[in-house]
Amino acid sequence: MFKFVRTSKDPGSSARTGVLYTDHGEIRTPIFMPVGTVGSVKGVWHRDLKEDINAEIILGNTYHLYLRPGLDILRRAGGLHRFENWDRPILTDSGGFQVFSLSKIRKITPEGCRFQSHIDGSRHLFTPENNVDTQRIIGADIMMALDECCPGDADRSYAAKSLKLTQDWLERYAAHFKETEPLYGHAQTFFPIIQGCTYPDLRVQAAEHALQFSEAGIAIGGLAVGEPTEVMYEMLEVLDPVIPQDRARYLMGVGTPANLLEGIARGVDMFDCVMPTRNGRNGMLFTWDGIMNMRNAKWADDFSPIDPKGTSFADHSYSRAYLHHLFVAGEMFAAMLASEHNLAFYLDVVRQARAHIEAGDFAAWKEDAVKRVSQRI
């Protein structure tokens, strides 16, 4: 069963709370979804994702999982949930973005996208139809439509042409979704993706088209891909009144803690981003007091806790000096601690946002929170 219910709304902004129901449990929105591309949130135990970080849903990636371990293994494993031993919801990206960002050699045609594996150079074809089949085999609760991610600086003619392709693919994707069944006993839904680059009229047209295929949720793609942040916010403002209140809105691939708060203020319910984990692995920590680069020499003798305001085990168990040392020494434990902290912080951000929306003072709280989380310390 799939359903999104809005449960409260902030009087001073478009922010709202809600619940997305899935066969693997409820997801309270706004939510941040940790990215687990190849069937693992890099460096983080599933136990910690649940008990320490409080992740309610994680991602997987169709492009990566299709290439490795491959569909045969995933099917024989009984789907991704059983394979990686995660019994909460999973969302899989279609791989359209990876074809755009990873594959040097690719060709996009009306049929689908041909690309060469970044692993071994082998040639593959993703079509809307086989992309549905692949995500059925992976078994994600929420599947993402196959789209073409348009660069942020694309001209209007390219953006319109690209959008048309995405829309054709969406229609084929939806048709094949209808013709196929889940393989593992739990329901699956899919989110269509709104493209249209930075052109408001294209975005609105894209939304109206995509909404025809939306069951419980809809995604906003093609943002945070090179355009100025303010333009991204403008696009969200354009889409907010177009999307009905009973659809979960997923802003793909975003972003910084400030991006989350500004997105929530503009009616976004779901986010995912590699930033807390990728940047965490490279020493960047996000906190309520601002952003820290743990590689900086100034932390070498700071023996205070990693984050006194943090909610994770790592925050209170180890010092900044120790974490700095681990980063300088290239220890993988550094990446583990930073990932745990950052994910717990991102989940704390959306949790506190939910509380302030329910309390009705989100808009005012957000202004201050954005300033705090954006500064560098």
Add this chain to the structure above:
RNA sequence: GUGCGAUUAGUUCAGUUGGUAGAGCACCAGAUUGUGGUUCUGGGUGUCGUGGGUUCGAGCCCCACAUCGCACC
């Protein structure tokens, strides 16, 4: 003891016919938005072993010394 070679950035080294020095790594910063455990950008941090000499000018040529390495007595 003798001969030969070496000595330049934190480190390993490059340095043209003599014109006050560069690279990799390390280090110090910055970037990173639907993840290739990355990648990219910027920064040179120096008594050229020491002391003399030649020269308008020496990392480079000459002398002495020091230290290290190799070979031979």
